[in-house]
Amino acid sequence: MRFASWVFGLLFAAALVVGCSSAPTPTPEPTPTPLTKLTVGLGYIPSVQFAQFYRAQQQGYYRDAGLDVTFQNEIDPNLITLVGQGAVDVGVADGTSVIPAVGQGVPIKYAATIYAQFPDIVIAAANGPIKSAADLKGHSLGIPGEYGSSWIMLQALLASAGLTANDVDIRDYPDFGQAVALQQGQVDSATAFRNNEPLQLAQQGFATTQLTIDQITPLPGPGLIVGTATLTTKRDALTAFVTATLRAMDEIVANPQLGLDDTIAQVPDLGSNRDSQLAVLQATIPMWSSPYTQLHGSGAIDQDAWTKSLDFMRGLPGSNIPSSLAVDQLVTEELLP
Amino acid sequence: MSFAVPEHGISAVLGPNGSGKSTLLRLISGLLEPDSGRITIEDQPVGTADQRVGLVFQEPRLLPWRTALDNVAFPLELAGVGAAERRERARSLLELVGVSGFADARPHQLSGGMRQRVAIARALARDPQILLLDEPFSALDALTRERFNAELLDLWQRTGTTILLVTHSLAEAVFIADEVVVLSKSPGRVVARVPVPLGRPRTQQMLESQAFARTASVLRAHLAGTPAELAAEEARAAPVRDVLETAGAPAFFDPFRGAS
Amino acid sequence: MSSTRHAWRSTLLSVGSAAVVFVVAWKLIVVIANYPPFILPAPEVVAQRFVSAWADGTIAPHALATIQEIVIGFVVGAGLAVVVGYLLARSPLAERLLSPYLVAAQATPILALAPLLVLWLGTGLAPKVVICALIVFFPVAVSTMVGIRSVDRRLLELGRSMRATRWQVFRFLELPAAMPQILGGMRVGATLAVIGAIVGEWAGADKGLGVLINLARGSLFDFPLMYATLLTIALIAIVLYLLVVLAERVLVGSWR
Numbered sequence: 021m022r023f024a025s026w027v028f029g030l031l032f033a034a035a036l037v038v039g040c041s042s043a044p045t046p047t048p049e050p051t052p053t054p055l056t057k058l059t060v061g062l063g064y065i066p067s068v069q070f071a072q073f074y075r076a077q078q079q080g081y082y083r084d085a086g087l088d089v090t091f092q093n094e095i096d097p098n099l100i101t102l103v104g105q106g107a108v109d110v111g112v113a114d115g116t117s118v119i120p121a122v123g124q125g126v127p128i129k130y131a132a133t134i135y136a137q138f139p140d141i142v143i144a145a146a147n148g149p150i151k152s153a154a155d156l157k158g159h160s161l162g163i164p165g166e167y168g169s170s171w172i173m174l175q176a177l178l179a180s181a182g183l184t185a186n187d188v189d190i191r192d193y194p195d196f197g198q199a200v201a202l203q204q205g206q207v208d209s210a211t212a213f214r215n216n217e218p219l220q221l222a223q224q225g226f227a228t229t230q231l232t233i234d235q236i237t238p239l240p241g242p243g244l245i246v247g248t249a250t251l252t253t254k255r256d257a258l259t260a261f262v263t264a265t266l267r268a269m270d271e272i273v274a275n276p277q278l279g280l281d282d283t284i285a286q287v288p289d290l291g292s293n294r295d296s297q298l299a300v301l302q303a304t305i306p307m308w309s310s311p312y313t314q315l316h317g318s319g320a321i322d323q324d325a326w327t328k329s330l331d332f333m334r335g336l337p338g339s340n341i342p343s344s345l346a347v348d349q350l351v352t353e354e355l356l357p
Numbered sequence: 358m359s360f361a362v363p364e365h366g367i368s369a370v371l372g373p374n375g376s377g378k379s380t381l382l383r384l385i386s387g388l389l390e391p392d393s394g395r396i397t398i399e400d401q402p403v404g405t406a407d408q409r410v411g412l413v414f415q416e417p418r419l420l421p422w423r424t425a426l427d428n429v430a431f432p433l434e435l436a437g438v439g440a441a442e443r444r445e446r447a448r449s450l451l452e453l454v455g456v457s458g459f460a461d462a463r464p465h466q467l468s469g470g471m472r473q474r475v476a477i478a479r480a481l482a483r484d485p486q487i488l489l490l491d492e493p494f495s496a497l498d499a500l501t502r503e504r505f506n507a508e509l510l511d512l513w514q515r516t517g518t519t520i521l522l523v524t525h526s527l528a529e530a531v532f533i534a535d536e537v538v539v540l541s542k543s544p545g546r547v548v549a550r551v552p553v554p555l556g557r558p559r560t561q562q563m564l565e566s567q568a569f570a571r572t573a574s575v576l577r578a579h580l581a582g583t584p585a586e587l588a589a590e591e592a593r594a595a596p597v598r599d600v601l602e603t604a605g606a607p608a609f610f611d612p613f614r615g616a617s
Numbered sequence: 618m619s620s621t622r623h624a625w626r627s628t629l630l631s632v633g634s635a636a637v638v639f640v641v642a643w644k645l646i647v648v649i650a651n652y653p654p655f656i657l658p659a660p661e662v663v664a665q666r667f668v669s670a671w672a673d674g675t676i677a678p679h680a681l682a683t684i685q686e687i688v689i690g691f692v693v694g695a696g697l698a699v700v701v702g703y704l705l706a707r708s709p710l711a712e713r714l715l716s717p718y719l720v721a722a723q724a725t726p727i728l729a730l731a732p733l734l735v736l737w738l739g740t741g742l743a744p745k746v747v748i749c750a751l752i753v754f755f756p757v758a759v760s761t762m763v764g765i766r767s768v769d770r771r772l773l774e775l776g777r778s779m780r781a782t783r784w785q786v787f788r789f790l791e792l793p794a795a796m797p798q799i800l801g802g803m804r805v806g807a808t809l810a811v812i813g814a815i816v817g818e819w820a821g822a823d824k825g826l827g828v829l830i831n832l833a834r835g836s837l838f839d840f841p842l843m844y845a846t847l848l849t850i851a852l853i854a855i856v857l858y859l860l861v862v863l864a865e866r867v868l869v870g871s872w873r
Binding site (some may be wrong): 084095096097100101104118120121123124126127160165166167168171192194257338340 | 653654655684697732735736740798820822825831832834835836837838840
């Protein structure tokens with residue numbers, strides 16, 4: 021019996037080592053290669069919100085820069101570990117996820133701002149009593165769950181009015197139906213994405229008041245993350261990638277229709293309702309810029325904002341962010357043009 | 358089929374396979390209803406699962422998850438008798454059949470013979486007027502079987518319960534019973550009712566006696582369906598037999614009862 | 618040494634050595650493949666986090682919530698299953714009528730049903746109990762049906778010869794005879810119930826070990842905590858399984 025379990029253990033170990041020996045190890049970039057392969061992780065489903073990437077792909081900006089780009093769809097937690105491991109070269113992830121991840125030793129850095137305004141907001145009926153963060157006290161609020169960027173945003177919003185989550189009646193909507201609940205009057209307020217639910221509700225004749233966080237606590241929105249190892253080995257390719265992407269982004273800002281066309285060319289399924297996709301894109305575009313990026317260029321990272329956000333998140337109840345964590349461990353501007 | 362079993366007596370039912378011996382027992386115990394005819398005990402017709410009848414099956418059929426004591430107490434438990442009372446009764450029954458030291462043993466810890474004793478004790482639990490045994494010792498080895506035959510007689514002497522024993526063993530039938538009912542093969546009919554001319558108490562010696570052998574051959578003939586031939590053979594053997602009887606039977610040493 | 622103690626000792630020995638081999642293999646993999654802690658932490662790191670997470674009360678409230686879901690769900694599911702299993706065993710009509718529904722319910726993946734249940738029943742205890750009960754139901758019902766059906770006919774005849782009532786037959790003959798099978802089904806059910814609870818939590822909950830896994834993975838990026846939570850879940854499943862084994866020992870003993 022003992023012998024059998026010893027043999028089993030060895031076999032198990034052997035199988036795991038063999039199966040995992042495909043763990044990627046960084047190899048130096050050979051010179052000069054026809055096209056450098058890059059895997060890019062974009063959110064958990066394809067969306068017109070990633071129009072700049074689709075445009076750069078469709079218009080050949082990546083190819084011209086010597087890059088062979090393939091897209092993957094992953095949820096945030098997976099993407100962060102994949103990028104940290106080097107299995108995905110660059111991904112779009114929440115800034116608010118980067119902070120705890122780096123704090124726990126995941127070797128990534130935030131290399132370019134995509135969403136210069138924080139997408140998560142709180143909405144309430146426009147003709148209702150809630151007009152500011154302070155008004156939330158004693159009211160009900162729908163949220164998918166007490167986790168993620170919307171939860172962090174909510175705590176920041178409430179803190180600005182001297183409130184905590186205990187002052188609000190929080191209701192969980194794990195199926196993400198909190199906006200519908202708001203419309204039906206089940207809750208007084210709800211978390212939402214600036215370019216999503218308020219649009220849909222407005223289309224149905226339900227106007228909303230929107231409470232944003234940017235002026236209160238400048239939380240970092242989604243941006244490009246890269247593994248620290250990949251930063252070293254594929255630096256030039258990544259720089260080219262960022263440049264091409266930002267170029268496409270600027271072009272779309274100037275002419276949203278370009279973004280729509282290239283998105284549908286890349287993801288034909290999204291072509292089934294051009295009008296609503298265009299509306300989403302048009303609501304998304306303003307979030308790509310802020311006073312800071314207008315001053316310092318697309319993709320620029322506001323280190324001051326990051327410092328404030330880091331301090332805020334460190335102070336949240338249940339936070340495991342080490343006090344020694346500094347902003348220069350979180351972000352890098354070396355890839356920016 | 359028609360016969361009577363005298364009260365406090367022992368009758369054996371002897372027959373080949375397929376003669377319906379087991380069915381007969383189920384009819385008498387009330388597990389089956391006859392299509393025609395009557396079965397009565399003391400002139401009262403037998404009801405469904407009549408509790409005047411104690412039934413011992415061919416296999417012990419003990420509940421494997423219960424101790425010997427609780428197995429014997431089982432029929433009393435079903436009848437609503439209280440725990441203390443039924444345990445006490447079960448204990449005395451176990452003593453009666455000679456397994457009182459194994460009251461807390463589970464069936465799987467007991468030998469085949471002991472299990473069958475427990476089954477007999479259980480069948481006596483509700484003090485039945487008649488004890489039916491369906492080839493109860495057929496699963497035991499020959500030596501044990503002989504011993505159990507003797508013990509059954511012993512039990513009968515102590516309790517006085519009417520006993521009806523189904524068997525396919527000639528020797529067993531003759532040794533135990535007052536009368537042997539012989540059945541034919543399918544469809545079973547009563548072919549003969551042969552009285553056993555042996556005195557009581559029965560001894561092992563009697564197994565060797567002429568009367569035993571004669572009764573056995575009568576039964577054998579009925580089973581084979583040749584009673585007439587037997588009568589002829591009897592007539593031929595009579596003078597020789599008489600000589601032997603007057604000369605006296607040989608000395609006999611019975612390992613169970615000592616020198617004769 | 619009595620045979621029971623001997624059996625326990627040899628079980629402990631084989632389980633212990635299997636555990637040791639597992640931990641050693643784990644460590645070897647981490648070292649050989651040079652995995653960073655956010656992919657696969659070393660066993661001692663997880664062990665340390667396990668201890669600290671229990672000590673500072675991180676895991677305890679979530680574990681309590683999940684255990685509650687499992688126990689209630691198991692009791693409800695297994696209880697119903699024994700009743701239904703008995704009906705199926707005794708009535709061929711019931712079996713013909715109910716079997717298609719049972720099989721369909723079993724074939725539908727719990728993962729797909731869970732969000733629907735949360736939609737209908739909210740994010741409280743109810744949907745998790747339902748999911749656990751559903752997942753436990755089939756194996757226990759089937760094993761009950763098989764167990765009741767395989768009761769020795771000769772014992773049933775014995776019961777008839779003693780004029781046992783329907784209830785007495787069930788209580789004194791069928792149930793004890795079928796107990797090994799029923800408990801066998803419950804062994805399977807106990808481990809499945811753990812899965813059910815976690816899946817139910819993933820569909821929507823604010824506490825529980827499934828929630829903690831998600832928090833550790835996606836909010837805190839505390840991977841040792843994630844593994845410590847997995848370890849906790851495994852331990853709960855093992856304890857439940859052993860409880861059923863213990864029940865079997867007590868209720869059935871060894872009458873084979």
